Each structure stands twice: as C-alpha cells, then as structure tokens.
Amino acid sequence: xxxxxxxxxxxxxxxxxxxxxxxxxxxxxxxxxxxxxxxxxxxxxxxxxxxxxxxxxxxxxxxxxxxxxxxxxxxxxxxxxxxxxxxxxxxxxxxxxxxxxxxxxxxxxxxxxxxxxxxxxxxxxxxxxxxxxxxxxxxxxxxxxxxxxxxxxxxxxxxxxxxxxxxxxxxxxxxxxxxxxxxxxxxxxxxxxxxxxxxxxxxxxxxxxxxxxxxxxxxxxxxxxxxxxxxxxxxxxxxxxxxxxxxxxxxxxxxxxxxxxxxxxxxxxxxxxxxxxxxxxxxxxxxxxxxxxxxxxxxxxxxxxxxxxxxxxxxxxxxxxxxxxxxx
Amino acid sequence: xxxxxxxxxxxxxxxxxxxxxxxxxxxxxxxxxxxxxxxxxxxxxxxxxxxxxxxxxxxxxxxxxxxxxxxxxxxxxxxxxxxxxxxxxxxxxxxxxxxxxxxxxxxxxxxxxxxxxxxxxxxxxxxxxxxxxxxxxxxxxxxxxxxxxxxxxxxxxxxxxxxxxxxxxxxxxxxxxxxxxxxxxxxxxxxxxxxxxxxxxxxxxxxxxxxxxxxxxxxxxxxxxxxxxxxxxxxxxxxxxxxxxxxxxxxxxxxxxxxxxxxxxxxxxxxxxxxxxxxxxxxxxxxxxxxxxxxxxxxxxxxxxxx
Amino acid sequence: xxxxxxxxxxxxxxxxxxxxxxxxxxxxxxxxxxxxxxxxxxxxxxxxxxxxxxxxxxxxxxxxxxxxxxxxxxxxxxxxxxxxxxxxxxxxxxxxxxxxxxxxxxxxxxxxxxxxxxxxxxxxxxxxxxxxxxxxxxxxxxxxxxxxxxxxxxxxxxxxxxxxxxxxxxxxxxxxxxxxxxxxxxxxxxxxxxxxxxxxxxxxxxxxxxxxxxxxxxxxxxxxxxxxxxxxxxxxxxxxxxxxxxxxxxxxxxxxxxxxxxxxxxxxxxxxxxxxxxxxxxxxxxxxxxxxxxxxxxxxxxxxxxxxxxxxxxxxxxxxxxxxxxxxxxxxxxxxxx
Numbered sequence: 001x002x003x004x005x006x007x008x009x010x011x012x013x014x015x016x017x018x019x020x021x022x023x024x025x026x027x028x029x030x031x032x033x034x035x036x037x038x039x040x041x042x043x044x045x046x047x048x049x050x051x052x053x054x055x056x057x058x059x060x061x062x063x064x065x066x067x068x069x070x071x072x073x074x075x076x077x078x079x080x081x082x083x084x085x086x087x088x089x090x091x092x093x094x095x096x097x098x099x100x101x102x103x104x105x106x107x108x109x110x111x112x113x114x115x116x117x118x119x120x121x122x123x124x125x126x127x128x129x130x131x132x133x134x135x136x137x138x139x140x141x142x143x144x145x146x147x148x149x150x151x152x153x154x155x156x157x158x159x160x161x162x163x164x165x166x167x168x169x170x171x172x173x174x175x176x177x178x179x180x181x182x183x184x185x186x187x188x189x190x191x192x193x194x195x196x197x198x199x200x201x202x203x204x205x206x207x208x209x210x211x212x213x214x215x216x217x218x219x220x221x222x223x224x225x226x227x228x229x230x231x232x233x234x235x236x237x238x239x240x241x242x243x244x245x246x247x248x249x250x251x252x253x254x255x256x257x258x259x260x261x262x263x264x265x266x267x268x269x270x271x272x273x274x275x276x277x278x279x280x281x282x283x284x285x286x287x288x289x290x291x292x293x294x295x296x297x298x299x300x301x302x303x304x305x306x307x308x309x310x311x312x313x314x315x316x317x318x319x320x321x322x323x324x325x326x327x328x
Numbered sequence: 329x330x331x332x333x334x335x336x337x338x339x340x341x342x343x344x345x346x347x348x349x350x351x352x353x354x355x356x357x358x359x360x361x362x363x364x365x366x367x368x369x370x371x372x373x374x375x376x377x378x379x380x381x382x383x384x385x386x387x388x389x390x391x392x393x394x395x396x397x398x399x400x401x402x403x404x405x406x407x408x409x410x411x412x413x414x415x416x417x418x419x420x421x422x423x424x425x426x427x428x429x430x431x432x433x434x435x436x437x438x439x440x441x442x443x444x445x446x447x448x449x450x451x452x453x454x455x456x457x458x459x460x461x462x463x464x465x466x467x468x469x470x471x472x473x474x475x476x477x478x479x480x481x482x483x484x485x486x487x488x489x490x491x492x493x494x495x496x497x498x499x500x501x502x503x504x505x506x507x508x509x510x511x512x513x514x515x516x517x518x519x520x521x522x523x524x525x526x527x528x529x530x531x532x533x534x535x536x537x538x539x540x541x542x543x544x545x546x547x548x549x550x551x552x553x554x555x556x557x558x559x560x561x562x563x564x565x566x567x568x569x570x571x572x573x574x575x576x577x578x579x580x581x582x583x584x585x586x587x588x589x590x591x592x593x594x595x596x597x598x599x600x601x602x603x604x605x606x607x608x609x610x611x612x613x614x615x616x617x618x619x620x621x622x623x624x625x626x627x628x629x630x631x632x633x634x635x
Numbered sequence: 636x637x638x639x640x641x642x643x644x645x646x647x648x649x650x651x652x653x654x655x656x657x658x659x660x661x662x663x664x665x666x667x668x669x670x671x672x673x674x675x676x677x678x679x680x681x682x683x684x685x686x687x688x689x690x691x692x693x694x695x696x697x698x699x700x701x702x703x704x705x706x707x708x709x710x711x712x713x714x715x716x717x718x719x720x721x722x723x724x725x726x727x728x729x730x731x732x733x734x735x736x737x738x739x740x741x742x743x744x745x746x747x748x749x750x751x752x753x754x755x756x757x758x759x760x761x762x763x764x765x766x767x768x769x770x771x772x773x774x775x776x777x778x779x780x781x782x783x784x785x786x787x788x789x790x791x792x793x794x795x796x797x798x799x800x801x802x803x804x805x806x807x808x809x810x811x812x813x814x815x816x817x818x819x820x821x822x823x824x825x826x827x828x829x830x831x832x833x834x835x836x837x838x839x840x841x842x843x844x845x846x847x848x849x850x851x852x853x854x855x856x857x858x859x860x861x862x863x864x865x866x867x868x869x870x871x872x873x874x875x876x877x878x879x880x881x882x883x884x885x886x887x888x889x890x891x892x893x894x895x896x897x898x899x900x901x902x903x904x905x906x907x908x909x910x911x912x913x914x915x916x917x918x919x920x921x922x923x924x925x926x927x928x929x930x931x932x933x934x935x936x937x938x939x940x941x942x943x944x945x946x947x948x949x950x951x952x953x954x955x956x957x958x959x960x961x962x963x964x965x966x967x968x969x970x971x972x973x
Contacts (some may be wrong), residue, residue, distance in 0.1 A: 083792055083795050145967050146966070159824075300421075511816055
C-alpha cells in the first residue's frame with residue numbers, strides 16, 4: 001500500500017510540474033522553479049502565468065478529482081454495484097438543469113449564481129431521490145431506479161431549456177456542462193478546500209462502515225450497523241462533496257468510476273486503503289485531463305470533462321473484457 | 329520549503345493598495361466600475377471577435393489579439409490576418425495565457441460573456457467589460473476608451489446624414505418590408521423594437537416600416553415562426569438571409585430548399601417578385617459602421633431604387 | 636372451453652379495432668390543431684381531393700408529415716420496448732433507459748458532423764449501427780458481476796452508457812456549430828419539420844421490422860418466461876434473441892433517426908398494454924404499436940396546444956408525464972432487498 005501511495009504521489013507531483021510548465025506559452029523548467037521559489041529573476045509575465053493562471057487550475061483540478069473519486073467510492077459501496085456513479089443519484093442531472101435554467105432564463109446573471117445554482121440543484125435532486133426511495137426503509141435498487149427516473153426528468157427539463165434559449169446562452173451552458181476548470185482562481189480553491197476537508201476526513205473515518213454496508217443490509221444489521229441511517233449519512237456526505245465539485249467545475253464524469261476501480265484493483269477491498277488511493281487517482285486523472293485539454297488544440301480549450309469522457313470509453317471496454325467470465 | 333511558504337502566502341491573499349488614477353477613469357455601463365484605464369492604450373486585446381473587434385478596427389485602434397473562432401466576415405478576417413493579430417481561440421474561453429504573454433495595457437470584452445474571468449483578466453491589465461447597449465452608443469464608448477475621444481464623430485456624422493436622407497425618401501413610400509433569416513429547420517425573425525439587434529435598429533432609423541407581426545414594444549429580440557406563422561410576413565418587400573450555421577457552405581442549399589416550398593411561394597412579396605436575398609455578413613454578424621452602411625446600401629438597392 | 640377462447644379472441648379483436656379507430660380520430664384531431672384550426676371537413680378534403688389552396692398545402696406539407704412521423708416513432712418505440720422487456724426479462728428495459736436511443740443519436744450526430752448535415756439517406760444506417768452497438772455494449776456491461784440483481788446491472792449499465800454517449804454527443808455539438816443549429820430540437824425528441832422524403836427513408840425499415848415482430852410473438856412469450864423455462868421447452872434462445880436484437884435495432888434506430896431520442900414510450904406503453912391484455916406477446920405487440928402511435932400523436936398535440944409553440948418537442952412532453960409514471964413503477968413494484 002505504501003508503494004502504491006508513493007507511486008501515485010510521485011505521479012501527481014510530476015503532473016503538477018508538467019501542468020505548470022506546459023501550456024499555450026512555453027515556460028522552461030528553470031523559469032517555473034524561479035517563480036515558485038520567489039526569486040527576483042522571474043519575469044513579471046512568467047509569475048502571472050504560473051501563479052495566477054496555471055496554479056489555481058492545477059489545485060482546483062486536484063481538489064475536484066479527489067472529491068469526485070471519494071464520492072464515487074461512497075456510491076459504489078452504498079449502492080453495491082461497481083457501475084454506480086454519483087451521477088446516478090441525480091446529482092449531475094439536477095446541477096445541469098439548475099445551471100441551464102440560470103443561464104437561459106436570466107439576463108446577465110451575476111457570476112457566482114451559477115455555482116450556487118449548480119450546488120442547490122444537485123442537493124435538491126439528491127434529497128428528492130432519497131425521499132422518493134424511502135418507503136419504510138431504503139433499498140439500493142430503489143434508489144438507483146428513482147435516481148435514473150428523476151435524472152431523466154431533469155434531463156428533459158434541461159433539453160427543453162436548451163431548445164428554446166438563445167444559441168449563445170446554450171453554448172455557454174454546454175461548455176459549463178461539459179466540465180472544465182477553465183475559470184479557476186485562488187478564491188475558489190480556498191473555498192473548495194475548506195468545504196471539502198470535513199466531509200473527506202469523515203468519509204475516511206467511516207471506512208469500516210463502508211466495508212460493512214457493502215455486504216448487504218442483513219449482514220450489516222446483524223453486525224450492529226444502523227443501516228438506513230448510515231446509508232442516509234453516507235449519501236449526504238457524498239452529495240456535499242459531489243455537489244460542491246460540480247458547482248465549481250461542471251460535470252466531469254467517470255472520475256467517480258475510474259478512481260475507486262483502480263484503487264480496488266491495486267490495494268484490495270478494505271476502504272481505509274481504497275479511499276486515499278482513489279483520491280490520488282482521481283486527482284491525477286483530472287489534472288492530466290485538464291493538461292491534455294489545454295495543450296491538444298491550443299489556443300482553444302478542450303474541457304476536462306470531455307477528456308475524462310473519452311478516457312471512460314476504453315475504460316468501460318476494459319471493464320467488460322476483464323469481467324467477461326463473470327456472471328452476475 | 330520556500331515553495332510551501334509561497335503557497336501559504338498566496339492562500340492568505342494579500343490585498344493590494346489602491347493607487348490614484350493616472351489615466352482615464354470610466355464608470356458607466358461596465359462591469360465592476362469605476363475603473364482606471366490608460367489614456368492612450370497602445371496594446372489592446374479584445375475578447376469579443378464580433379462587434380467589438382469590428383468597431384476597434386474601424387477606429388484604427390491598436391489591437392494586438394482577438395479570438396478567431398467566431399469571425400464570419402471575410403473582410404474582417406482579412407484585416408485580422410494582415411495585422412497579424414494573435415489568436416485567442418474560443419471567445420467564450422479565451423486563452424488568458426496568450427493574453428498575459430502579450431503584455432497588453434487594456435483588455436476589452438463583454439460583461440455578459442466574460443464576467444466569470446474578470447478577476448483573473450484584471451490582474452493582467454485593466455479590463456473593461458461593457459454591458460449590452462445600442463450600437464452607436466457602443467461606438468462612442470469604444471472611441472472614448474480605445475481610439476481617443478472624437479475619432480468616431482466624423483464617421484458617425486456622415487452616417488447620420490445618410491440615414492436622414494434615406495429616411496426622407498422612405499417617408500414618401502407606402503411600402504412595408506419584412507425580413508427573415510433561414511436556419512436549418514426553422515425561421516428567425518429579428519423584430520423592430522427597443523432592444524432590436526443592430527441591423528434592425530438601423531432599419532428602424534432609416535424609417536423602414538415593418539409589418540405588425542414584426543413590430544414590438546417590449547424587449548423581444550427575435551420571433552421564431554414556423555411555416556404556418558410565416559404567412560404573417562406579409563410585407564410588400566421581403567429581405568431574407570440564408571444562414572445555415574457557422575460556416576457558409578450550406579447556405580445556398582438551404583435557400584434552394586426553402587424557396588422551392590409552395591408555402592414560400594404563396595407569400596405576397598414572393599408572388600410579386602420582390603423577395604431579395606441579402607448578404608449574411610452585415611445582417612447576421614454586424615460589426616460596426618461598415619456593416620451599417622452596407623445595410624443602407626441594401627435598403628437603397630432593394631426598396632428605394634427598385635420602385 | 637372453446638367458446639371461452641373464441642370470446643376472448645373476439646373481445647381482443649374488438650378492442651384492437653376500437654383502438655385503431657381512436658388512433659384515426661386522434662390523428663384527425665392532431666391535424667386540425669395548429670396555429671389556425673382546420674375543420675375536419677377541410678382535412679378530409681385535403682387528403683382526398685387536393686386543390687392546391689393554401690389550407691390544403693398546409694395540411695399536406697406540414698401537418699400530415701408531423702402526424703405520420705409521430706405514428707412511426709410511437710409504434711416503433713413501443714414495440715421495441717415490449718420486445719426488450721420480453722427478451723431481457725426485465726420490466727424496466729426500454730430503448731431510452733438502456734442507452735439504445737443515445738447510441739443512435741450519437742451515431743447520427745457524428746455522421747452529420749463528419750459529412751455535413753442532410754446528406755441523403757445514409758444517416759439511417761448510422762442510426763441502426765449506433766443503436767445496435769449500444770445494445771451490445773449495455774448488455775455486456777450489464778451482465779458483469781453485480782452482487783445480487785441482474786436487472787439492476789442492466790439498468791445501471793444503461794445509465795452509464797447513456798450518460799457517456801450524451802456527454803460525447805454534447806462534446807461534438809460544442810465544436811460543430813452548424814450541426815448544433817440543425818439538431819437542437821431533434822435532440823429533445825421532436826416530430827416537427829420532417830419532410831416526406833425523410834419519412835420515406837425510414838418507413839420501409841420500420842414497416843418490415845413491425846411486420847417481422849408479429850411473427851416472433853410466440854417466441855417472445857416463451858422468452859419472457861425466463862431462461863430456464865424457455866430452454867426447458869426446447870426453444871433456441873440464442874436465435875430468437877438475435878432476431879429480436881435486429882428488430883429492436885431497426886425499430887429504435889429508425890425512430891431515433893426520424894424523431895430524435897424520445898424516452899419512456901418504450902418503457903410505459905408495454906406496461907399499460909400488458910396490464911390490459913396480459914402477457915401473450917402475439918397480442919401485446921400489435922396493441923403496443925397502435926397504443927404507442929396514439930400516445931405520441933396525442934402527446935405532440937397536447938404539447939403544441941399547452942405550450943403555444945408549434946415546434947414544442949414531444950420528447951419533453953412525454954418525459955414530463957412518463958417520468959412520474961416510471962417513478963411510481965419503481966416505488967411500488969420494487970420491493971426492498973433482503
């Protein structure tokens with residue numbers, strides 16, 4: 001486990017260094033180092049680019065990646081299915097509908113409203129899913145089905161708004177929806193890190209509960225876990241984490257799927273091991289996706305969400321291939 | 329480590345002091361005013377490649393960079409390439425790294441499209457993001473900010489003279505005019521109203537009378553009739569634009585498709601042979617006085633001179 | 636005994652013709668409704684005795700294609716949903732939920748981007764291909780190890796594949812402005828604005844597939860009893876599954892190519908039909924065809940009336956009604972797991 005963590009930490013550090021160095025404008029390693037060490041030799045312009053433009057993006061990418069991977073770990077355990085993404089809880093659908101509504105219906109919305117709307121949409125949707133699925137107790141199957149149904153409803157609303165909005169607004173919304181850390185700044189980084197600290201630590205502390213709930217309701221109950229309450233708490237934490245990530249950077253998919261899967265493959269099933277590794281994998285994934293998106297078709301930016309989506313396909317294929325002998 | 333220290337200092341956000349303004353101060357109709365901008369900007373970056381870029385080029389302002397992605401008009405694109413302007417990519421997500429590398433002294437954009445990146449852009453150079461306003465007013469504001477006051481006055485005066493003479497001639501006719509844009513699978517009608525899109529504000533100024541369907545008093549900018557509602561475009565003269573999308577390749581095909589439809593042929597203007605196609609450049613991507621003059625050309629050619 | 640069976644068949648035939656008659660009435664109504672109300676006399680005159688007047692042109696060129704599109708899309712989607720539910724033995728299977736609509740839509744959008752919009756009838760083949768590929772992928776993913784429920788795995792696989800394809804479609808549309816313009820309404824599921832040429836592109840395949848589905852009714856009933864049962868009666872499950880897949884591909888792909896991805900029709904109409912006439916798929920399929928057509932025609936008409944826009948996408952209206960129904964289904968029919 002130590003080896004895995006060190007390997008990924010090393011990878012992450014390399015990605016951070018690469019993200020600070022590569023981009024539209026090339027800056028040599030020397031110059032980057034000069035900027036970071038606060039040396040007077042660093043040119044004004046390099047300082048601007050590295051510290052104001054690239055560093056916030058990298059940090060935001062790390063935070064978002066960690067958040068999404070942790071949320072994914074929770075959903076996979078709570079819903080007991082290897083394909084369960086936080087999106088299934090309707091989080092993505094709700095955020096998308098709320099954001100689209102703000103962009104299309106409001107003239108000149110204030111900038112922060114998008115964030116707030118995304119977060120509120122995600123939370124309201126997740127709460128609705130959970131309430132609808134509650135019927136003297138909850139069940140993973142019902143939660144998933146209700147999530148799919150409400151997600152389809154939210155997606156109909158989103159499509160409706162996009163079909164009738166001004167094309168410029170719709171484009172702006174689609175760019176936001178495709179998930180990007182383009183407009184990162186240190187304020188967002190600070191806010192997001194403060195917001196995420198508690199839920200992520202809490203998740204780590206609840207690792208053993210995650211292990212238990214994964215075995216099935218009866219097994220968990222017989223071992224003394226208050227299953228319904230725990231499921232509710234875990235979903236609440238998941239929504240807080242995921243809603244904040246979506247609010248800040250739009251819908252970046254598949255991180256919540258890929259992170260936990262790779263972690264499980266590498267360090268086994270115990271959640272106290274999976275959570276840190278999945279977080280690292282998620283951070284690496286989003287950072288590299290953003291880097292790739294910035295560099296591939298410069299000066300235009302390919303949103304990170306699209307890059308992760310493109311990685312998702314081969315990954316899904318790999319999943320199918322790897323499990324072809326298994327029968328549910 | 330010094331890196332950690334630098335990181336911590338950044339996380340604590342040292343605020344900078346507010347110096348007295350050495351250049352011009354502007355405060356109306358902009359995002360996050362009042363702002364202090366240089367008196368004579370020598371390196372201007374525009375984040376909006378449509379009306380802002382067009383007007384800045386007309387004013388002869390020293391523009392150094394613009395996003396290329398939304399430029400439709402060939403004339404504008406040629407100017408842009410002749411002056412070797414740096415390409416900033418997508419106007420919705422312009423590459424701020426390239427902007428930073430250019431060391432500009434003024435950045436101009438749209439409050440609606442670029443409000444999100446205001447803070448970051450403002451760290452590179454004073455950033456003026458204008459709110460939506462009438463195009464002539466916008467030309468004036470831009471000339472204040474970029475080209476020096478009064479550079480646009482001569483040109484605007486010439487325009488005003490031409491418009492009023494056309495208006496006099498229009499008052500003598502009884503003709504109504506309808507306009508429509510073809511888009512794939514639908515029609516878009518830009519209406520005559522207080523918030524009209526620039527080309528149609530020009531039409532209004534020139535005294536062109538539109539049908540009742542096309543005239544509004546509220547803030548509507550477009551109406552989207554289907555084939556049935558198209559009958560409301562009952563003007564004596566019909567001006568249409570074929571704009572199938574971003575690229576112009578499919579425009580002719582779209583026009584052929586629409587014009588062959590029997591419902592189109594039942595329109596009064598089509599039946600009397602007074603339906604004319606106009607160029608999408610000035611009518612769909614209005615970019616300044618040059619566009620306004622071409623619209624007046626179209627008015628003279630199709631409405632006044634063809635009587 | 637025999638009298639009982641004959642009366643049952645007789646009752647069903649009666650019900651079928653009543654439904655057919657309702658469909659015809661519904662179509663007449665849908666054609667009459669629009670920006671201006673066309674009385675039934677005018678509509679029938681236009682169909683039978685066309686005289687080139689403005690009203691008649693409107694009816695034939697604008698309103699009739701809309702209703703025809705709705706009929707084709709509705710019947711195709713409903714029947715494909717019924718077939719999928721039988722084959723996978725999963726009451727929640729449907730082309731929308733299992734990513735088949737998303738697959739066809741993505742394929743069409745990609746084709747339009749690569750070759751320029753409106754390029755003859757080749758887009759149909761892309762739709763079929765996309766539908767088929769998505770079906771295979773979702774089925775393969777869905778059969779992977781999930782801890783308890785196979786049905787759950789299928790739905791989740793469908794949700795993941797749909798999300799993935801939808802985001803990819805969005806990505807393509809961000810970069811290709813002209814395609815975005817052309818398909819904005821279609822991506823929401825819309826029957827407006829189709830020309831006769833486009834309808835004729837799809838109609839042959841849809842008709843053939845619908846006819847074929849009538850012949851596999853008996854085998855579907857056997858398949859819907861579950862793997863073990865159907866093997867026990869000696870059915871060649873692999874063959875009939877394959878045939879069903881091809882039919883579903885043609886039906887769903889055709890419907891999406893014509894009217895865009897309309898969800899919930901394939902899910903809900905089979906449920907209602909089965910509720911009314913039981914699980915004999917020889918009857919379920921034809922009833923689904925008529926009922927599906929009826930639902931889409933009426934939903935489109937209501938959407939146009941309620942939302943005062945002749946282009947209002949029928950996909951949205953159906954989702955607004957269908958999603959609550961689906962939620963009700965999920966809540967009441969799914970018991971908590973042990």
